[in-house]
Amino acid sequence: MTKEELTTTFEEIKGSLKSYILRVTASIQDAEDIVQDTYVKALEKIDTFRGDSSLKTWIFAISFNLAKDNLRVKKRWTENVTDICKEAAMSNRPFFQKAMEIRTTSPQGQFEIKEHIAFCFTCVSKSLPLEQHVCLLLKEVYEFKVKEIARITEISEAMVKYYLHTGRSKMVDVFQGRCALIHKEGVCHQCTELNGIFNPQQKAEEELVKIEMARKAESADKEHLFDLRMNIVKGIDPFESDAAELQLHHLEHNREVMEKYLEKNKD
Template sequence: MTNKEFEVLYKEYLPNLKSFFYRFTTNKETTEDLAQETFIIAYKNVSKFKGESSFKTWLFGIGVNVARNNVKSLKRWPINAQDLCKTSIHQDTTTKNNFVEIYNNPELGKYEAKEHIDFCFTCLAKTLTIEQQIAIILADVYSFKVKEISTILEKSYGQVKHYLHNGRKTLDTIFENRCSLVNKKGTCYQCSELNNKNKNTNTQLTLVSIAKNKKNLNLYKLRTNIIKAIDPINCSSFNIHNFLINQTEKAVSENKTTTNKTSRK
């Protein structure tokens, strides 16, 4: 493969690579750094690409390895991470005012229900182990096959199937117990709260409209099919969701610090 051919293919897969990094790290700046580092490593090693796998699989293999090496301190989020975010916003006047400023801005505060499903999936996926999270995102968002994920993660076929089975089961259970749009027992009302307050809402598609047929639908697959068509970095709801993502990360970190101090007493 020539360097020119490499650059053409890299540019083709760059959007997917960057959206993967963002879903995994939930940080735009880190995403840019990881994409740049992946390009440098791949460019230097392009002569080693022998076509034993697809270029996409080879590139993601490098990207995933770069991501894991750079985010070794990445911590799993608790199931109630979004609740912690909501509480932290209400408890801090400055944070609340910043959120309201974005939320009421006609451009920055745009909200799309389908994009919020993607946001929610990203948050809940962070409750999984890193291996499960990567496997789930690669399989259910970017449509990699088990064999390809096995190559990317350098794990056995059986291990990857185990990651996928347990990860999907965990997420399905969490969604079942938290999403108030599809279950009366759900505890999270974030979708409806954003929908009711935002004048710029576009509700072309929500889980509410199809929840009545729940018994005949696989809601997990429905969510991932919606997510596949969304680029979280370039979507219309990026600003409001990025704010919530960053605040959730901060709230989770502060909660762990408080919990650790309390446990030492």
């Protein structure tokens, strides 16, 4: 393995690696720093690569190890993160002013409900224990196999399967109970509310017809609806989508709110 081959592969997967770290940390700065540190570390350790996994898997393993210690010392978010952050946003005039500026001036300032579905998953999935969160992302969004996830996380394949089962079951239940978009009794209406703020001339129903998940909400079971949600998440790069700047602004707000909330409510 040469440095040139490593660099070529790294550039090919850099986008997915960066989006993965963003979804794990919910921090733009952490994502950028960890991706850069991963490349430096990979160059330093290039002689240790033996080819017993793909180079992509090896690079993701380095990235996970760099992020792991930082993540373990931070408290996990709560399932009602959207409620907490919505309440904080309602009294945060600068947040909305900046959001509206992005919406009207940025080429990445569009608001679409499918983009917010992916954003919502990023926030809510941070309520899972770290191992469940990481395994679920690697399998459901980045399509790694169980054997590859075991290498990345240094967890046995049996435990990876366990974390995938428990993590998926938890997220299926959370979305079934909270998301008003797919469950009439759900308490979270953020998708449709934000559509009303950023697309005042467009009815939420018009936006929803684009989303297979919404069309099947009445007939599909909650497992299938979760799979449809994951298909949406897989199709969106949070740094490159048409809504990237708007949603990243929103994510930074939520991260700051949750850090303050968890500090205030720590044991």
